[in-house]
Amino acid sequence: MSTFEALREQLEEAARAFGARDAVAGILSGMVDDVGRALGEEPEIFPVCHHSPASALAMARRLRDKRPSVIYLELCEDLAPLLEELRNCRLPVALQAFASELDGFPAAWAPLSVIAPITEASAEYQAIAYALDTPGVEVVLVDRSTDHVFQWEPREEPSAERKEPEEGEDEDDAALHGDAVGIEIGDLRPGFAELEEHLLHHGKVRHWSEWWDQYVEQPLAGADYATYRQVMVLIGSLFRRLRPERPGRDRRDEDRERYMWTRMREHLAATGADPSECLYVCGAFHAASRVEQFGLSADAEPYEITPRTGTRWSYGLIPSSHSAIEAQFGLAPGSVSIAAATFAKALKRGGVTPFRLEGQKGAAKRKAPKPSRAPAAEPATDRLSGYLASPPVLDGLDESELLGWCVDIVRLARRNGYLSSTADAIAVFETSILLAGMRGRARPTPYDFQDAAVTCIEKDSVPGRRDVRRLCEILLGGDRVGSVGYESLPPLARDVLDRLEPLGLDLTKRTIQRALLDLDADPALASCSRLLWILRRLLPDDAVRPIMGSRELGERSIQESWDLAIGRNQRSIVELGYEGVTVEQVLEQRLRRAVWDPKATAAIALEAVEDATLYLGGRRFADELGARAVELLAAERTVDDAPEVLRRVRRLLAYYRASEPELPAWCEAFVTEGYAHYCTLLPTAFTDEDTGVRQVGAMLGFLFGMESLALSLGCDHAQLELAVRQSHPEAPAKVALLWAARSQLGMASLAELRERCDELLANPLVIPSFPLYMSGFVQALVPFPALAALVVEVMSKAFARLPDAVLLPWLPGLITTLREHARELVPVLVREAGRTFPATLGAVDAWAPPWEASAPGAGAGAAAPAGGPVSELLAARPDTCDAVAALLGYPGGWTETASASGAAGALLVRHPETSAAVAVLLG
Incomplete structure (x- = not known):
């Protein structure tokens, strides 16, 4: 008769007494079989639950009793080199594997990250501390590698999904693990929703963590090892048998178990270790495994482990916290803190001495226990019958x-x-x-x-x-946050701390610290300032935040003030260390990756050029990125980024003209390529409904603003004239843009432009769409800033001439149109209006609009007489007019009459609007 035969008969009889079907009796009987099978295997199986105080207490007791020489641990095998680094950290921390460049995985999954959090109140930490501090003991990680974690993920689904922090949870601490996939030892939770709901309802608790603490943790905290082991396997078997069938998840779980047993067999064969002196630490769910490779005595074929992909993984430690663990694994807020408090209380009450790594931060020094001979293996006895039959022990009120x-x-x-x-x-x-x-x-x-x-x-x-x-x-314990020691940080993180040492701050603290930099008084701090700006570019916004000071092209700050929270963002700095040795190298790699991305645009490349110039200095790398910007601009078939391209190339050209003896070659190539490119696309952009007026205005801004430089580099002005003549827009805003462009090219005079605007205001059918025309005129200020006076004039005429019945319905449309299409250009109009209109209320009555005073009795735009102050000024300075006449190919010559004769006088008579405009400016 087997050890658990009596228990099996009792459970079957109970199932029949309650009228249960054969399936229920089979499940109960199978659970007993799983317990007997797990207890009879070698190496000894130690079932655990993730971050369970009862598991940690039982592990500490068992390690002191058994003294195993080999511990097989359910943890990713490629994380083994990180275990020794735990000595330099303050728990909790997480072992991490990180990959940003993928080979063999979908590109949409990047970056990949796997973490395994470690706390003091966990069985895995007890096993690691015992193995590392006990001579002659080896800890072997036998779970699948981090590469296999993602190999077994379905390709049609994302690899990880970030869980949002619970209400009242500190989001910064909950996000310490980021979007990483969590690896835990012993995920014990019913996979059957109805079962969990039934347990919570009858247990009179709100969530699973509370049920587990009341009905498993508290009873097992003081139980002997045999009882603990049998109960944990029984629970693992129950949850395994009652979960719904999920082929993909079931297959991955079984493959993990085959993987671990295969690795244990390989290690035993390679080292010749005695299985009776080994301990296999795994989740209780896996202890009740039914795969054919379970146990060393199994005769199944060896499990074939697939090779790893070409993805290059980086490994390190990142800080963790109780709330981060809860958010990662779906635990109730506060459950890990309560578990840590329960573990500390049980240690005092039970007199158990836990294992702690020597020299670990935050751990008290302890005396090493004297080695003792491992006791002989005790025969397995039935502890479940008494445990399940006895009522729960009710602790008295403390x-x-x-x-x-x-x-x-x-x-x-x-x-x-x-x-x-x-x-x-x-x-x-x-x-x-x-x-x-x-x-x-x-x-x-x-x-x-x-x-x-x-x-x-x-x-x-x-x-x-x-x-x-x-x-x-x-x-009850708080959200304990761990930290990674200086010695265990990657070279980049150590370099950052060393270079910021002149600030005199303890950057390992999690508090926000204020750094004040007087760059004139202490020029040595300039290197710290430069590093902080690079970190500002690479780290999250709250890690390095400037309070005073800026870094722009051609600017230099005298004083700077920073809020630094580098200790709180230690994880981000550690992950930077996986990408390079210095922050400059990481920034260079990211910029190069951004501009050579398949979705890169010319605007992105220009931004990369600006960042390289600001943060890295030198010309080699910036010229390389600039050459890539020229290639991207030539390959673009849309003008969606034209405003951004114009803004950035203007800023770069102004910087190079002020700081360099000549423009870089890529700048000249960009201007010539952009001139031809936008001339080619201009007619299509004017008629395309998907191209906005802002984009067309930016194209004209590039063409007219860069024209002088483009012509000096060999471009042909006829390209621009031909492009404008071929443009035939229908949208009102683009029509206004085209009129402005034609006036700038001399195809239409300013007087004709005024007449067209007056005709629009006089036509009641056009009034509803007049705001769109105004939007086009405002956008024309980008290429033609001199039109600001005309735009103010046209808008003023509209408010003066339109009746209230037309103006009031039209005004909201005008405001929303300007807000949508010309938000950044409205201040230009406001400044021009401030120069045009009187500054005081008393001057309004005597004020006459300049567009009416310029041509009295003739209306706006009428020709002004050649005489007057303009002619007097020109007659007093004839050399200027003679020089202009000579450039135009006309002979000079002046008369003493009031009307300036000769070539200059003929020019004034032929173009009277110029004289009128100058006269207005002179008052």
Whole structure:
């Protein structure tokens, strides 16, 4: 008769007594078989649950009793070199594998990241600390590699999905793991939703973490090793047998188990280790495995492990936190902090000495236990029958502990703005006992206390940043945040800390620190300033934030002020270290990758040129990126980025003209290529409905603004004239743009442009679309800033001539149109209007519009007489007119008459609007 035969018969008889079907009896019987199978295998299987205090306590006891020489651990095998680095860290931290450049995976998955968090209250840490600090003991990681984690992911689905932080959770700490895939040892949670709902309902608890703490953690905290082991395998078997069938997930779980048993067999064969001196630490779910490779005595064919892909993985440690672990694995907020507090309390109560790595930050020094001979293996006995049949042990009320919680939560609440008092402390005490009694336990748990505090203190609003639930988590242990020591940081992170040392700040702290840089008084800080600006470009916005100072082309800050939170963003700096040795190298790689991306545009390349000039200095790399910008511009078939291209190339040209003796070759090539490119696309852009007026205005800005440089480099002005003549837009805004361009090319005079605007205002059918014409005229200020006076004039005429019945419905459309299409150009109009209109209210009555005063009695745009102040000025300075006449090929010559005769006088008579405009300017 087997060890568990009596238990099997009892369970089958109970199933028949309750009228259950044969399937239920089979499940119960199979669970007993799984327990017997797991206990009878070698190496000894140690089932655990992820971040379980009961598992950590049982592990510490078993390691001191058994003294295994080899520990097989369910953890990604390629993370093994990182284990020794845990000595330099403050837990919790996470082992990480990171890859930004993929080979063999879909490009949309990049970057890939896998993390395995480690806390002190976990069985895996106890095993690692024992193995690393005990001579002659080896820890072997046997789980699939990080590369295989993604090899087994379905290709049609994303590899990871970030879970949003819970309400009241610190988002910064919850995001410490980013979008990484979490690897955990012992994920014990029902895969059957109805089963979990049934357990929560009958357990009178709110979430799974509370059920697990009440019905598994607390009973097993003081149980002997044999009972712990059998109960954990039984729970793993139950959840495994009752979960719904999911072929993909089931296959991956079974492949993991085949992988681990294959690696253990390979290690035993290579080293000749005695299986009786080995310990296999795995999740309770995998301890109840039914794969054919389970156990060393299995006769199944060896599992074939596929080779890794060509992806290059980087490895390191990143800081973690309790809230990050909870967010990563879907645990209730505060559950990991409560587990850590439970573990610390159990250590004091049970007298268990845990294993801690020597020299680890935050760990107290301890004496190494004296080695003892491992006891002989005890025969497996049935502990489940007594455990399942006996009622739960009800701990007595610990009044001193509960009173301390109640007093401390009231004090903490008052500090955070709550109007709590002694009466609230009494209410929390009594409510905690009441809730515990309603839930069938004599001793209130931290979850009962938390619910009672929320009920009695929260009232109707949260006065500060933290609510009562969060305050309870802080009281019961807080969100402990780990850090990676200097020695375990990658070279880039160490280089950053070394180069910022002149600031005199402790950048490992998680607080925000203010750095003040007086670059004139201490020029040595210039290198720190340059590094901070690069970090500003590479790190999240809250890591390095400038308060005073800027970094623009051609500018230099005298003083700078920074808010630094580098310690809080240690994970981001560590991941930068996976990309290069220095931040300059990382920035160069990112810029080069951005401009050679298949979706790169000329605007992106120009931005990269500007960043390279600002942050890296030198000309070689900037010229390389500039040459790529020329290629991208020539290959573009749309003009969507024309405004950005114009803005950036203007800024770069101004910088090079001010700081360099000559323009770089790529700038000249970009101007000539852009001139021909935009001339070619201009007629199509005018008629294309998908091309906005802002884009067309930017194209004209490039063509007219860069024309002098383009012509000096060999471009032909006829290209621009031909492109404008071939343009035939229908949209009102583009029509206005075309009129402005034709006037600039001499195809239409300014007077004709005024007449057309007057005709539009006089036509009642055009009035509703007049805001669109105005939008086009405003966009024309980009290539033709001299038109600002005309735009102000036309808008003023509209407000002066249109009746209220037409003006009031038309005004909202004008405002929304200008806001949508010309937001950045409206200030130009405001400044021009300020120069045109009188500055005081008293001057308004005597003020006459300049467009009416310029031609009295003739209307706007009429020819002004050649005489007057203009002719007098020209007659007083004849050399200027003679020089202009000579350039135009006319002979000089002046008469003493009031009307300037000769070539200059004939020119003035032929073009009277020029004289009129100058006369207006002269008043």
